[in-house]
């Protein structure tokens with residue numbers, strides 16, 4: 779599985795699982811050597827876990843590539859139709 783495929787799979791899982799009005803935890807498990815611990819952008823390939831408000835894992839994915847702090851802003855949100 780390549781990164782792009784995994785990212786798409788993760789996005790689809792988040793869209794399916796995240797419901798308006800509920801609380802979720804988005805856990806990003808970086809490698810110990812990742813730049814994020816030294817004030818740099820992520821350059822590892824973290825495991826991502828979506829948990830419900832009691833901590834139960836709803837989805838988990840590996841191989842989705844670098845973590846971008848903005849990714850959940852769009853990953854969790856349904857596609858919006860923009861009126862012209």
Ligand SMILES: [Zn+2]
Nearest residue numbers: 808812820822
């Ligand atoms: Zn990282």
